[in-house]
Amino acid sequence: MKMATKKVKQQARNVLQETFGYDAFRPMQEEIICTLMDGKDAFVLMPTGGGKSLCYQIPAMMRDGTGIVVSPLISLMKDQVDALTACGVKAAYYNSSLKAAEAKEVLERFESGDLDLLYVAPERLLSKGFLAKLENVKLAMFAIDEAHCVSQWGHDFRPEYVRLGELRDIFPNLPMLALTATADEHTREDISDRLNLGKAKRFVASFDRPNIRYLVAEKRQPLTQILQFLEGWPNCSGVIYCLSRKRVEDLAVNLQRHGIRAAAYHAGIPGRSREKVQDDFLRDRVKVIVATIAFGMGVDKPNVRFVIHHDLPKSIESYYQETGRAGRDGLESEALMLYGSGDVNLVRRLIENVENIDQRRVEVHKLNSMVAFSEALTCRRRVLLGYFGEALDEPCGNCDICLDPPETYDATEFAEAALQCVREVNGNFGMGYIVDVLRGSKNARILEHKHDQLKSHGTGADVNADEWTSILRQLVHHGYFIQDVSRRAAMLPTKKAEHIGTGEPIMLAKYQPGIRRHFKRLGTPRDEALFKKLALLREELAEQEDVPPHVVFSDVTLTEMSQRKPVTEDALRRISGVGQHKLEQYGSAFIAVIDKHVASGDGKAAKRGGKEIPMLIAKGPGLNETQTYILAQYRKGVSLQDIAAAQGVSDTTVLKHYVAIIRAGQFIDVPAFIGDDFDTLMKELDDADPYASLTEIKRDLSVELSNDEFRLALAWREAIGVA
Ligand code: ADP
Ligand code: ZN
Numbered sequence: 079m080k081m082a083t084k085k086v087k088q089q090a091r092n093v094l095q096e097t098f099g100y101d102a103f104r105p106m107q108e109e110i111i112c113t114l115m116d117g118k119d120a121f122v123l124m125p126t127g128g129g130k131s132l133c134y135q136i137p138a139m140m141r142d143g144t145g146i147v148v149s150p151l152i153s154l155m156k157d158q159v160d161a162l163t164a165c166g167v168k169a170a171y172y173n174s175s176l177k178a179a180e181a182k183e184v185l186e187r188f189e190s191g192d193l194d195l196l197y198v199a200p201e202r203l204l205s206k207g208f209l210a211k212l213e214n215v216k217l218a219m220f221a222i223d224e225a226h227c228v229s230q231w232g233h234d235f236r237p238e239y240v241r242l243g244e245l246r247d248i249f250p251n252l253p254m255l256a257l258t259a260t261a262d263e264h265t266r267e268d269i270s271d272r273l274n275l276g277k278a279k280r281f282v283a284s285f286d287r288p289n290i291r292y293l294v295a296e297k298r299q300p301l302t303q304i305l306q307f308l309e310g311w312p313n314c315s316g317v318i319y320c321l322s323r324k325r326v327e328d329l330a331v332n333l334q335r336h337g338i339r340a341a342a343y344h345a346g347i348p349g350r351s352r353e354k355v356q357d358d359f360l361r362d363r364v365k366v367i368v369a370t371i372a373f374g375m376g377v378d379k380p381n382v383r384f385v386i387h388h389d390l391p392k393s394i395e396s397y398y399q400e401t402g403r404a405g406r407d408g409l410e411s412e413a414l415m416l417y418g419s420g421d422v423n424l425v426r427r428l429i430e431n432v433e434n435i436d437q438r439r440v441e442v443h444k445l446n447s448m449v450a451f452s453e454a455l456t457c458r459r460r461v462l463l464g465y466f467g468e469a470l471d472e473p474c475g476n477c478d479i480c481l482d483p484p485e486t487y488d489a490t491e492f493a494e495a496a497l498q499c500v501r502e503v504n505g506n507f508g509m510g511y512i513v514d515v516l517r518g519s520k521n522a523r524i525l526e527h528k529h530d531q532l533k534s535h536g537t538g539a540d541v542n543a544d545e546w547t548s549i550l551r552q553l554v555h556h557g558y559f560i561q562d563v564s565r566r567a568a569m570l571p572t573k574k575a576e577h578i579g580t581g582e583p584i585m586l587a588k589y590q591p592g593i594r595r596h597f598k599r600l601g602t603p604r605d606e607a608l609f610k611k612l613a614l615l616r617e618e619l620a621e622q623e624d625v626p627p628h629v630v631f632s633d634v635t636l637t638e639m640s641q642r643k644p645v646t647e648d649a650l651r652r653i654s655g656v657g658q659h660k661l662e663q664y665g666s667a668f669i670a671v672i673d674k675h676v677a678s679g680d681g682k683a684a685k686r687g688g689k690e691i692p693m694l695i696a697k698g699p700g701l702n703e704t705q706t707y708i709l710a711q712y713r714k715g716v717s718l719q720d721i722a723a724a725q726g727v728s729d730t731t732v733l734k735h736y737v738a739i740i741r742a743g744q745f746i747d748v749p750a751f752i753g754d755d756f757d758t759l760m761k762e763l764d765d766a767d768p769y770a771s772l773t774e775i776k777r778d779l780s781v782e783l784s785n786d787e788f789r790l791a792l793a794w795r796e797a798i799g800v801a
Contacts, residue, residue, distance in 0.1 A: 079231035081311065082520060083112060083785055086110060086115045086140075088111075089140060090103075090108060090111050090137075091103070091108075093139060094132070094136065096168065096657060096658050097139070097165050097167060097657045097658065098132065098165055098655070099165075099651075099653070099654060099655045099656040099657035099658075099660065099661075100654055100655065101654060103132075104129045106122075106133075107111055107129055107133055107285060109279070110122055110133040111132075111133060111136050111137050111253070113279050114133075114137040114141075114219055114253045115141065116253075117251075118278075118279060118282075119253055119254045119255065119275060119277065119279065120133075120252055120253075120254075120255045120278055120279050120281060120779075121225075121270060121278040121279070121280045121281070121448045122255065122256065122258075122281045123259075123260065123266060123281065123283065124257070124259065124283040125283065125285045125287055125638060126257050126259045126284070126402040126403065126406055127380075127402075127405060127407065127408060128259070128283055129540050130223070130257045131158065131223075133255065133257065134219070135162065135217070135257050136757060137219060137253075137255075138195050138218050138221070139167065139195070141218035142216060143215070143216035143217045143218040144188060144191070144194065144195065144196050144215065144217055144218055144224075145195045145196070145218040145219045145220075146183060146196055146198055146220050147195055147196065147197045147220075148198060148199075148200050148203060148220070148221065148222045148223065149197050149199070149224065150200070150223075150224050150234075150236055150238075152171075152173050152174070152199065152271055152379075153353070154378050155171040155173060155197040156175075157360075157626070157629075158171075158197060159195075159197060160625045160629045161628075162195065164623075164625065164630065164656050164659070164663070165659050165660060166657070166658065166659030166660075167194055167195065168183045168187075168192060168193050168194045168195070169193065169196070169197070170187060170193055170195075170196055170197070171184070171196070171197035171198070172184050172185070172188070172196060172198050172199075172202060172361050173197075173198065173202060174199065176565065185211075186194075188215060188326060189211070189214070189215055191215070191216060191437040194218075200236075200238040200239055202240070204241050204242070204244070209248065210689070212249075217252055219252055219254065219255065220245055220249070220253075220254045220255070221254075221255045221256075221257065222242055222255070222256045222273065223257050224257070224258060225256035225257055225258040225260075225269050226258040226259075226260040226269060227239040228240060228242060228243075228268075228272045228273060229268040229269050229272060230268070231262075231264050231265040231268050233395060233399060236290040240272065242273060242592035243272050243273050243274050245273075250610060254273075254275070254278070256270075256273050256275055259399075260287045260396055261395070261466040262466060264498070278426055281567075283418070283772060284468065285398075285463065286470070286474075287405065288474070288476065289405045289408055289410050289411055290401060290402075290404055290405050290411050290476075291410070291412045291413065291476045291478075292363050292401070292413050292415075292458040292462070292477040293412060293413065293414045293415070293478045294414075294417050294451075294452050294458065294478060295414065295415070295416055295417065295478075296416075296418070296544075297388075297416035297417055297421070298418075298544070299756075300329075301329070301332055304329075304333075304386060304388070304416075305336055305507055307384070307414055308333075308338060308366070310412075311383050314383035315359065315366070315379065315381055315382050315383055316365070316366050316382060316383055316384035316386065316404070317367045317369060317374075317382060317384075317385050317400075318340075318366060318367070318369070318385075318387075318388055319370070319371060319373075319385070319386070319387050319388060319389070319391070319400055320368060320370060320388045321388075321389035321421070322370070323345075323370060325344040325389070326342045326343070326344050326368050326369060327344075329388065330342035331341075333366060338365065338366055339364050339366065340364070340366040340367070340368055340639060341355045341358065341364045341366075341367055342355075342367075342368050343355050343356070343367050343368065343369040343370070343372065344369060344370040344372055345724075347504050355367065356373075356377060359377065359627045360377065360379055361627065361658045362617070362626075362627055366736050367711075371396065371681070374400065374403055377403070379403075379406070379626075380406040380407040380628050381406075381407050381409070381628060381632070381633045382403050382405065382406065382411070383405070383409075383411050383412070384404055384411060384412045384413070385400060385401045385411075385413045385414075386413075386415070386416070387401075387413075387415040387416065388416055389416075389543060390422060390425060390448060390449075391415075391448060392416075392425065392441075392444065392445070392446035392448070393445070393447070393448055394444070394448055394451060394465045395444075397415070397448065397451070397462075398462060398466070401413035406490045407633055407634050408634065409634060409637070409714055409715050410714070410715060410716055410720070415452065419509070419547065422445070425445055426442075426445065426561075426567070429441045429442055429445065430575050435714075451465070453462055453551070453552065455479065455484055455486075456473070456476055456479060457470070457473035457474050457479055457480050457605035458474075458478065458480075459473075460473065461496075461669060471613065474718070475723045475724040475725070475726060476723070476724055477733050480723075481723065484587035484588060485587070485588045486586060486587055487527055487585070488583040488584070488585060489552075489583075489584050489585065489586040490578070490584045492538065492541070492547075492549050492586075492673075493553055493558065493578045493584045494550070494578055495534060495538050496512065496516070496550060496553060496559075497558075497575055497578050498533065498537075498560065499515055499532070499537075500569050500570070501527060501571065502532045502533065502534055503515065503532070505568055505569065505571070505758050507568055507569065508561070508567045508569060509550050509551070509569055510547075511523070512569055513543050513546040513550065514535070515529050515534060516535075516537060516538035516539075516541075516546060516589045517536070517538055517539050517541075517546065518535055518537075518538075537601060544589065545589045548589040549586060550569070552586045552587065553584075554569075556584070556586075557572060558571065558574050558575045558578060558584075559571055559572060559575060560572055584748060588711065604639065604640040604641050604715070604750065605640045605643070605675075605750060606640075607675070608639075608640040608671075608675045609636055609637065610639040610645065611671050612631075612639055612640060612668065612671060613636060615667060615668065615671050616630045619664060630660075631656075631660070631664070631668075634714075635654060635656060636713075638653045638654055638655075639653055639668065639672065641745070641747045641750065642745060642747075643672050643675075643676055644672065645669055645672055645676060646669070647665055647669070654713075676695055701739060701742050701744070704725070704735065705735050705738055705739055705742070708721055708725075708735050708736075708739065709739050709744055711724070712736075712746060712751065718732050718733070730784070730786050733786035734786060734789075736793075737786070737793045740793040741793055741796070743797070746790075746794075748790055748791060748793075748794035751790070752781075752787070752790075752791065755781040759779065759781045759791060760791075760795075762779050763775070763792075763795065766778070772788075772792075776788050
């Protein structure tokens with residue numbers, strides 16, 4: 079039995095390497111594959127980007143017969159099949175988008191046993207005729223992708239999914255796998271019930287998406303804020319969510335006016351045009367999609383670099399789903415939410431109209447959780463994961479609060495002034511009015527109520543209106559006041575307000591306008607010029623083959639190529655994401671571009687004195703846990719500074735780990751790290767007196783380096799065999 083598992087694992091690893099070009103399985107993938115190879119059912123709960131697809135693709139290829147994959151959306155099926163075909167896997171889809179002749183061909187291939195994977199729409203699969211056909215074909219297994227579509231609790235219920243529960247009875251002997259990225263427990267239970275998966279082995283991964291940086295900013299001038307944010311992501315793909323169709327259209331036009339390749343997407347746009355927008359986005363012709371929440375399910379784009387919420391999402395579940403569309407490929411990404419109190423009041427008013435009391439209560443609760451997240455002064459990721467019952471041991475180091483903790487100050491005096499004012503106006507006025515009175519305005523409304531004669535009138539004139547709003551909002555958030563939704567959000571003191579000024583000082587976060595974004599994002603350490611050339615080639619090949627660019631190679635693969643600059647087939651094969659089939663298809667074209675780049679002198683990192691620097695070959699582990707983690711982060715393109723921040727250590731410590739990683743035979747792109755001075759440095763080290771001490775050598779260098787940078791350079795020389 080043990081032997082058998084070992085053999086299965088080895089086989090699975092071979093497929094992973096040969097077909098998909100990856101070195102190692104991600105957490106849980108191997109176990110899931112073994113469960114299915116063992117003929118058992120599995121229920122997989124893994125976040126977007128976790129690598130769910132391989133969990134059924136590999137066993138479907140390894141088991142006899144065809145694996146049937148149920149998928150809710152036609153566009154997703156085509157995408158997956160394109161990606162598999164590019165890796166040389168025999169896969170096809172069968173749905174209503176096929177013309178009669180194409181459908182016939184697919185069915186013929188299926189019946190003759192030529193397919194490893196067949197993607198089918200649920201209603202097709204469960205039609206009488208098709209079920210009958212299945213009896214005569216050898217099947218490997220069933221996979222139900224986006225399994226939450228079966229549940230009404232979920233965020234994307236599809237009635238066609240409901241009958242999938244029958245499959246377990248009709249085919250009692252075939253292993254079945256259900257997969258979803260749903261984080262909420264209620265929906266998970268419902269899926270398991272409806273699909274008859276009570277006995278299936280459950281695999282629950284962490285729902286943390288460490289490569290997504292969460293940012294929340296006060297919404298002031300959204301267009302300006304968004305344009306400023308986009309400057310940080312030139313030429314990258316992203317999605318901006320807005321609450322209404324009108325906002326979607328206005329913002330899209332405004333962005334276009336500023337030269338951004340943006341397009342609008344909402345349910346009011348005719349189907350054809352919507353499909354075109356999606357397709358243009360997938361193929362990188364459109365960079366930014368401005369959309370209502372109608373957008374998302376059908377788009378499986380790995381290199382979405384940012385998601386912006388122009389308006390408040392309606393719940394934390396939606397926020398998690400929507401931001402989760404960023405960074406599927408594991409490279410660093412950002413989620414920015416613009417948070418305005420106007421939005422909160424708008425949603426509150428909408429909720430007031432909900433007739434059913436229970437439902438209203440649920441919605442109020444969801445909104446309050448969302449507001450709490452937005453106004454949190456603790457690590458965002460903690461709040462987010464905490465909502466789904468997952469604890470984070472340490473603050474994440476990759477959210478606005480962790481990177482730039484808000485300063486707090488004693489705001490007791492302001493709270494006292496606010497309390498006095500609210501009492502004086504008898505709890506009949508909203509936040510904006512209170513601010514006006516405190517600031518000493520003499521507008522018509524104030525004069526009409528004779529409120530210019532109140533004691534509190536003008537007591538806060540030295541604080542500007544935005545700051546006052548921020549103070550009042552925080553006081554509401556901390557429970558000193560409530561905004562009575564039934565009376566146009568009039569401010570009322572709570573019981574807690576009685577303690578204002580009597581005991582503990584009231585600490586509030588300092589008001590910081592604009593996006594807090596002076597933390598560095600140094601980006602991926604790669605040869606940008608080469609990356610651009612490779613991306614251009616990828617675009618041409620994709621165009622020729624009529625597939626999205628990422629089907630040819632992912633951004634991760636191109637990044638690694640631009641770092642390691644492989645110029646032989648063997649070296650290229652070692653790049654993550656380069657399997658046998660793609661090597662044969664595209665290998666020579668990519669090698670040609672890299673070769674030319676290196677020869678032109680642009681690629682100084684890989685050449686020194688006309689000699690190619692040998693690729694470093696992994697010597698096996700030799701790394702401790704921290705170093706393994708750091709290497710993984712480095713490979714994802716996370717910068718040194720960000721790794722240090724996430725680990726809560728200094729840059730120097732990370733550099734020391736880099737040295738150990740290089741010594742263990744793994745690749746860190748030191749030339750790129752040192753930058754322009756690299757050649758000079760190497761030359762000076764070549765010429766250095768072999769008997770001098772390291773301190774002396776370092777002192778005589780013209781290039782200025784810290785001790786750790788110096789050690790890094792030496793480790794590099796050792797590794798490539800010149801020291
Ligand atoms: P999900 O369906 O869970 O959102 P995908 O199956 O689309 O995730 O995988 C996300 C990305 O990770 C894809 O680009 C995929 O090729 C890549 N990936 C999956 N498994 C591995 C692995 N073991 N090693 C490297 N990359 C992987
Ligand atoms: Zn954090």
